[in-house]
Amino acid sequence: MLKLALKSLRANALRLGLTAFAIILGVGFIVSSFVLRDGLKESFGSLSKEIVAGTDLGASAPDGAAIFTAEDLEAVRTLDDVRAAEPVVINVETNINSIQPIKADGTVIETQGQPPQIAFNWADDDVLRNSTIEQGRAPTKEGEWVLDSGAAAKHKFNVGTTYTLSTPSGNKSAELVGTFRFGPDNITNGATLMGFSLDTVQDYLQQTKDGQDRYNEIIISADANVEIEDLRITVQETLDASQSAVGTQIEVKNETDIINEQAEEFNFFIDIIGYALLGFALLALFVSIFIIANTFAIVISQRTRELGLLRAVGATPGQIRLSVLVESLFVGLIGSAIGLAAGVGIALGLKEIFPALDFQLPDFPIVLTPFTISVALSAGTVVTVLSAFAPAFNASRISPVTAISGINPDAEKKQTLRLIIGGVITALGIIIMLVGLFGGSSVLAIVVPLAVGAAIAFIGVTLLSPLAAGPLSRFLGKPLEILFGTAGALAKQNAARNPQRTASTASALMIGLAFVSLAAVFSSSFKTDLTEKFDSKVKADYVIRNDTAELTISAEVSEKLKANDSFEVVVPFSFGDTFLLPTEGADETKIDDGLYETIVMPLDPKTTDGILNLDVTEGSLTALDENTIAIQKSVAEDLNVGLGDTVTISLTDGATEELDIMAIHDEGQIGGNFTITPLVVTPERFATIADTNLAYSIAMTKSPAVSVEQANADFEAFAKEYPTAIFESSAEYQESIAGEIDQFFGTLTVLLALAMFIALLGIANTLTLSIFERKREIGLLRAVGMTKRQTRRMIRWEAAIISAVGAIFGAVIGIALGALLVKAIPDKFLSSFSIPWGLLAILVLLASAAGLLAALFSSFKGSRVNVLDAISDL
Amino acid sequence: MIQTATKAAGTQNASKIYGSGDTQVKALDDVTVGFDKGQFTAIMGPSGSGKSTLMHCLAGLDRLTSGQVTIGNQNITELSEKELTLLRRTQIGFVFQAFNLIPTLNAEENITLPMLLGKTDVDTAFFKEVVQAVGLSDRLSHKPAELSGGQQQRVAVARALASKPDVIFADEPTGNLDSTTGAEILDFMRRAVNEFGQTIVMVTHDPTAASYADRVLFLADGKIVNELRKPSRDLILNALAEATTRS
Ligand SMILES: Nc1ncnc2c1ncn2[C@@H]1O[C@H](COP(=O)(O)OP(=O)(O)O)[C@@H](O)[C@H]1O
Numbered sequence A: 001m002l003k004l005a006l007k008s009l010r011a012n013a014l015r016l017g018l019t020a021f022a023i024i025l026g027v028g029f030i031v032s033s034f035v036l037r038d039g040l041k042e043s044f045g046s047l048s049k050e051i052v053a054g055t056d057l058g059a060s061a062p063d064g065a066a067i068f069t070a071e072d073l074e075a076v077r078t079l080d081d082v083r084a085a086e087p088v089v090i091n092v093e094t095n096i097n098s099i100q101p102i103k104a105d106g107t108v109i110e111t112q113g114q115p116p117q118i119a120f121n122w123a124d125d126d127v128l129r130n131s132t133i134e135q136g137r138a139p140t141k142e143g144e145w146v147l148d149s150g151a152a153a154k155h156k157f158n159v160g161t162t163y164t165l166s167t168p169s170g171n172k173s174a175e176l177v178g179t180f181r182f183g184p185d186n187i188t189n190g191a192t193l194m195g196f197s198l199d200t201v202q203d204y205l206q207q208t209k210d211g212q213d214r215y216n217e218i219i220i221s222a223d224a225n226v227e228i229e230d231l232r233i234t235v236q237e238t239l240d241a242s243q244s245a246v247g248t249q250i251e252v253k254n255e256t257d258i259i260n261e262q263a264e265e266f267n268f269f270i271d272i273i274g275y276a277l278l279g280f281a282l283l284a285l286f287v288s289i290f291i292i293a294n295t296f297a298i299v300i301s302q303r304t305r306e307l308g309l310l311r312a313v314g315a316t317p318g319q320i321r322l323s324v325l326v327e328s329l330f331v332g333l334i335g336s337a338i339g340l341a342a343g344v345g346i347a348l349g350l351k352e353i354f355p356a357l358d359f360q361l362p363d364f365p366i367v368l369t370p371f372t373i374s375v376a377l378s379a380g381t382v383v384t385v386l387s388a389f390a391p392a393f394n395a396s397r398i399s400p401v402t403a404i405s406g407i408n409p410d411a412e413k414k415q416t417l418r419l420i421i422g423g424v425i426t427a428l429g430i431i432i433m434l435v436g437l438f439g440g441s442s443v444l445a446i447v448v449p450l451a452v453g454a455a456i457a458f459i460g461v462t463l464l465s466p467l468a469a470g471p472l473s474r475f476l477g478k479p480l481e482i483l484f485g486t487a488g489a490l491a492k493q494n495a496a497r498n499p500q501r502t503a504s505t506a507s508a509l510m511i512g513l514a515f516v517s518l519a520a521v522f523s524s525s526f527k528t529d530l531t532e533k534f535d536s537k538v539k540a541d542y543v544i545r546n547d548t549a550e551l552t553i554s555a556e557v558s559e560k561l562k563a564n565d566s567f568e569v570v571v572p573f574s575f576g577d578t579f580l581l582p583t584e585g586a587d588e589t590k591i592d593d594g595l596y597e598t599i600v601m602p603l604d605p606k607t608t609d610g611i612l613n614l615d616v617t618e619g620s621l622t623a624l625d626e627n628t629i630a631i632q633k634s635v636a637e638d639l640n641v642g643l644g645d646t647v648t649i650s651l652t653d654g655a656t657e658e659l660d661i662m663a664i665h666d667e668g669q670i671g672g673n674f675t676i677t678p679l680v681v682t683p684e685r686f687a688t689i690a691d692t693n694l695a696y697s698i699a700m701t702k703s704p705a706v707s708v709e710q711a712n713a714d715f716e717a718f719a720k721e722y723p724t725a726i727f728e729s730s731a732e733y734q735e736s737i738a739g740e741i742d743q744f745f746g747t748l749t750v751l752l753a754l755a756m757f758i759a760l761l762g763i764a765n766t767l768t769l770s771i772f773e774r775k776r777e778i779g780l781l782r783a784v785g786m787t788k789r790q791t792r793r794m795i796r797w798e799a800a801i802i803s804a805v806g807a808i809f810g811a812v813i814g815i816a817l818g819a820l821l822v823k824a825i826p827d828k829f830l831s832s833f834s835i836p837w838g839l840l841a842i843l844v845l846l847a848s849a850a851g852l853l854a855a856l857f858s859s860f861k862g863s864r865v866n867v868l869d870a871i872s873d874l
Numbered sequence B: 001m002i003q004t005a006t007k008a009a010g011t012q013n014a015s016k017i018y019g020s021g022d023t024q025v026k027a028l029d030d031v032t033v034g035f036d037k038g039q040f041t042a043i044m045g046p047s048g049s050g051k052s053t054l055m056h057c058l059a060g061l062d063r064l065t066s067g068q069v070t071i072g073n074q075n076i077t078e079l080s081e082k083e084l085t086l087l088r089r090t091q092i093g094f095v096f097q098a099f100n101l102i103p104t105l106n107a108e109e110n111i112t113l114p115m116l117l118g119k120t121d122v123d124t125a126f127f128k129e130v131v132q133a134v135g136l137s138d139r140l141s142h143k144p145a146e147l148s149g150g151q152q153q154r155v156a157v158a159r160a161l162a163s164k165p166d167v168i169f170a171d172e173p174t175g176n177l178d179s180t181t182g183a184e185i186l187d188f189m190r191r192a193v194n195e196f197g198q199t200i201v202m203v204t205h206d207p208t209a210a211s212y213a214d215r216v217l218f219l220a221d222g223k224i225v226n227e228l229r230k231p232s233r234d235l236i237l238n239a240l241a242e243a244t245t246r247s
């Protein structure tokens, strides 16, 4: 039987080669996602070591907040065994509160999808600083800065020139006094590094607490031959005893721990990229299952006679089954092995492609771990053998008699059984999805049932779809008949003649298109939702924001805007983290460490009334003052409080304050960069609760006293002065967020294109096999006067019909899944459901056109059918 | 060019050689033959004598190694692949031994297929006449799978006739049928010649079938070795035996 399997493999080399190609692609992309992830981890691992080099111990708060005082630093410096200790002031999380230098041409270094811009103090100690001046000198006072030599060269900053820096404290003017190298080779993985004198960076970044300058970290270099762990304990004890430790937990860590922590932070993001790629790779592999199963099914139906003969001369059903499975095992193994190699190639390709997509990836080594190899080989092989199970089973049931008499066993007798099974499987899949969507409490508990349910439902739908494939093919083929006459009519008939094959062939494309349509429906709904909410809730003429949602706008901007006569109401959207004390009957699960954590924002109801619509459901905002607060419905429920009750809020100085609840407002998404937080207080009260005066976005109205031209001109002038922020009219803003969603959809579609490419490959494969089967028919057509061109056209349009069938099924499923998802997502995030009919129609047309393309090879082959061979009576 | 307007088809010094060297086979050896308009010709000969090869070359399905083929008054030897295809569509009809019909098309569509491919109008009156003659009027909407073997062959003959070609080539059209059904087909082909003036060239193994023809050619080793006009079945049997012993 092994010999038989190998023989048949050789005889069907071409078809199985096409099958293996699906495996190669699927496995290739899995491997590339692993290779990319491992390579990036290695690359950032070395960077982590570089960052920490020279530091023996580091002290910080868990959230990186600036808490250390000058006294803390002094206390550490005076400890025995400490050679040197330096304060670190740095913009904490990558882009937040960052300093952005403005280039000579008035533009800024791009932020979206790009490496971070990091500002820090230029330390005195050479070892702890880990950076060396290359040109010029170190910054010593306010109005001076240094830049890493890589960024200086790349963005054309020249030593000796004075630049404007956008900082959380407003725009600052500073001379670039030098460039430096970070570590030995200035490997920054693309980040922009800026050094300032300690006072300057504290001032710029506003790292103060209770009006006192603070440091984010204290880093320590020990004397030679000191037991680091002993010193660590001493430092920990020293800092714990300090005043700044009150209410916070200070951690003192050794070099290894800091490196690991640093690497972990990087790895978190690398894993996100890796998992996203893996998701698409798995989808591709899933699509491959349908193609492989279909190919095996067709090859076996073509070999019915041969298998029947084998049965007649004494092969048992088990032996037949085994021979098919062994064949699939070989295809799977070979395909996976090639896929492994292809994956490395794809990873190298992605390395080249990412920068072109405006997404900066650092250089990374190719790392092929044993884990990657084993996953690749087993995934590809298991998938192939699993796919061959049903065809193998069918093959073993071929009766010797039917096979020899040549009666087509495809003559469906188990049609109803198939439909029942298909219906049950589909229902099962949908139920699993519903359970995940509406019952899942964590992301994982939602995503996993969703994916598994969708996979099961797709299998079920594939079993059901032959029911509709025939009539749909005939319907779609109608226009072709008019357009291309007989070639079109025959294309239609050929697509409809074996609905089961058409449906299975189309299923792969169906899955791909289902996801693209889902993304399209989702994007469209999201877009409608954002613009509708923004329209109905924000009555602004102008808006200001940043391209990266985390970036902030300094208070200087809103103050200058308020002072300008062109603008009437200026509403900066500032957010502060804060705590409420739990009240009687509060939901225990929402209370952490005896506190209810939430977010607060300042609003002046006297001016914002009519401009911001907060959806107040109870009470009124108009009388909001320093002793009152508006809270969101969900907070009221969590804390079991209502209108007129009081809540206790913690202040920055450590005290608490009781505030009366004046109003209860509804859920807070009001479109894109504009959010109403759970707590709303007056600006005066906000200043006592939160430490920040930075805004994430600003909404404002034009003053009726000035002309539109005047206001626009002033607005433009501001835009020039603050190039880090995006200045737009309300209409422009809505357009650009819609554009961003479109871009997101575009990226998703590019990633899904892989699955669709494999699907088209499947169509090409099936078609080639069908042509082989219909050789005589094509020969006859050619004999009675069908031209090669007509033959090609007939085959191409058959492919187009099959693709269109798959695409339409996919679009319908996508719409259904989209509806389900929109329903499952809470209304506060997404409440509109909108179907982009035009886009879906274009997608279906594109998919059908791609089918035409997929048929290029088979149509060429079909037109080359030798008429004599085909009609000679064998 | 010795063809006159009275010839529907013919060859001039037609040779067809397969392979080369030791394995070389001379399937046609300098054959010059003409088929008169409105004549029913049968071609007989032992297996491998070149009957099918002659048919295929005449019908523009295959090319000669040397010599010429004429259809109507057109020399088709130099025609391009596409021109040959269009010629087959309009000027030549076919009936094969089996697998004559496209399974996805019904009887009517199969009959009009050459016209449909050329997007030329179907001569409805003639179509009706042909369909009537083959007795398929009530079967027109049936798919081939729903027709008996004899009915299928009748559809094939009707297709060959319907486009009013210069000549119809039939390669053992009754080879797969029982004798009664075969006789029906042959009767019908005979009537096509008599009533519509159709030219038919038919390859057959069966002397009874050949006796329907006006003229019987005998082929052996790629050469025409004998020719009979309006022969009886016995005469044919004798000539066939002679041709067989020759090869
Ligand atoms: N494609 C081919 N390649 C090689 N030899 C062929 C081919 N077709 C036919 N022949 C040979 O040509 C000769 C004539 O064949 P054919 O015309 O089919 O004979 P008939 O139809 O009289 O049985 C035979 O010897 C046959 O083997």
Ligand SMILES: [Mg+2]
Binding pocket: B051, B052, B053
């Ligand atoms: Mg023959």
